[in-house]
Amino acid sequence: MLNHRKLAELETSPYVCDNTVVFFVHIPDALQVSAVGSFNGWKKDAHPLRRIHDGWWISDPVQVPAPARHLYRFQLDGERFYDDPLNFNRTQNKHGPASFFDTWADIPGVSAQLNGIHDSLIQHPPGTGNPWVRDLCTMFLDDYLLQPHVNRSSTVRGFLVQRLFHALDEIERTEVRNGVRVWYIYNHGYVFKTPKICFGVDVVTTRHIWNLAWEIPDEIPERLARALGMLLVTHNHSDHADHEIIARMTAHQKPVIVPSVLRPHFSARVTGIDAWERRSLRGVDVMARPGVHVYDNGRNVPCFTYEIVTDTGVRIFHTGDHDYAESLDWQEPPDILIPKFDGVTPKYPNEKVLEILFRYGDAGLIIPGHLSELAHYPLGGRASLRDALSQFQKCTVPYQILLWGESYLFS
Ligand SMILES: [Fe+2]
Missing domain, CATH: 2.60.40.10 (Immunoglobulins)
Incomplete structure (x- = not known):
């Protein structure tokens, strides 16, 4: 320990x-x-x-x-x-x-139930599995993860580790022939794989997240860093920026991109990108847009959103912790929109977030992000999976709720 x-x-x-x-x-x-x-x-x-x-x-x-x-x-x-x-x-x-x-004590049997969820999610993957089974798993997980002090549970940590090993096995062995496959890691962290490159946005392990500091096997950050050819970071909060993964990647000369204004907070090998700058990195076009994370009574922090076009032509828009203040625009409607979907800022409850997201035109697919971040407290930024599910079920927009370690092929 x-x-x-x-x-x-x-x-x-x-x-x-x-x-x-x-x-x-x-x-x-x-x-x-x-x-x-x-x-x-x-x-x-x-x-x-x-x-x-x-x-x-x-x-x-x-x-x-x-x-x-x-x-x-x-x-x-x-x-x-x-x-x-x-x-x-x-x-x-x-x-x-x-x-x-x-302190925390799980009720007996939770571990077996989480193992059952793990198996069910493998049998019923996003997009092709039985949606009823997926919804039941989502709601069970939500009830469990919304307990305020569950972030002290070794059982939930073990479940995440199990899910991340599953994702890593898939990331390493999956060949993507067209489009992009998206894996959900934790919070707002995603891994994207195309035929040519594997890259990440805001990939974190929980090991260095404020208020969690979970004991995660060394193998997980190491395998993530080995799998990723490039990493984009939206801002320097520990639930988005994992300095250990960044160090492991930069040690192997892999590009890690952060907003220029935040460059001094990162190690010397990290590269800054300016607002509105466009850059081509290993076949992927990245456009950075300025955003603002409305935070702690006006202690706002700069945060970028990234518009990414993969080598396979898939347009991805990741909003980071941008709080939708006045603008959430993009050059062209994204094929995949990965917005923050949580209640960190009371000014932007989820209904309002959806209204703003839809105002800016049609995304091909929305994958709600920043879900179940256990360093936040329920009603203080720990977004509910059940809430995301019920909000999106009311809409006509295509969506996929990915759970830890799950993936979806967009082609
Ligand atoms: Fe965040």
């Missing part, structure tokens, strides 16, 4: 998986640090952290009751209290302020 990466890379603390928690904190000048909280009766020496390197302290894995909410603070040198600076979940109890975390 936590052994394959530097603590300094983790943006949130503590690390929680099921009923196990690991505390870590950066306090260079302390002589002793311990975690005191509701799980140990606020006893000051029950769970000491040990100093590791560069002022970092870490606890052994601590088993605590689950599912439950636990309050804690750090105690320094047996005296003063210190709030966890990497945990923005704060509350008050009778002793004063405290940070908190939530």
Whole structure:
């Protein structure tokens, strides 16, 4: 646990998986640090952290009751209290302020049910499988994934890993003869394969996503980086930009394209693209458009949308986290539109998103993206699969809801 990466890379603390928690904190000048909280009766020496390197302290894995909410603070040198600076979940109890975390326990049988879903999805693939079976799988998954603290479950992580291995096996062995095959990886990350090239947009593994930091086998980012000949990144949020995949790709001289304005946030080998710039990369034409991600009370972040024309002539439009502010236009209607479909910005609920998407002309196929992003909370950006399904079922526009690891051939 936590052994394959530097603590300094983790943006949130503590690390929680099921009923196990690991505390870590950066306090260079302390002589002793311990975690005191509701799980140990606020006893000051029950769970000491040990100093590791560069002022970092870490606890052994601590088993605590689950599912439950636990309050804690750090105690320094047996005296003063210190709030966890990497945990923005704060509350008050009778002793004063405290940070908190939530643990998770799956109900028995969930793992077997998810295995059943995995098998059913393989038997009933997008486009050709039984739509009723697919809808049932989608709704079961949605009910499971909308539980607020399911992102602490090793079972759901195992399910994603199973789905990603399935996708990787397919990506590696599938020959595409015409059109483009699209694989859904996670959140708004897709892999596209044509006869000539395999490339990705916003491909992430969950390993480095804020508030998830899931333990994912090394093989997954490595195989993704090997499969991809090029990667486009819409902006520098960890649910869209996976710096590990980027590093693995650039180490092999593969192009990774990010908005120029965000170039300083990425390693030197990454290439910037300007707004309105058009570039031909390995047979694929890419046009970058400026967008804006309406974020945290006006802390808007620049975000590009990408209009891509594959070597097979398929026009793809990926909106990244662009929040549809005033413009969502394209040169020609895309064959495949992959919009953000979530509720991160209350100003743009899904009905409004659909209205805006349809106002700009006909897309050949809509694949709703940014679904089930588990680092977001339900009603705070964790888009519901069931909601996407019911919204699109009301429309005449062709759509495909892809679930983790699934693919669809557009030809
Ligand atoms: Fe996002």
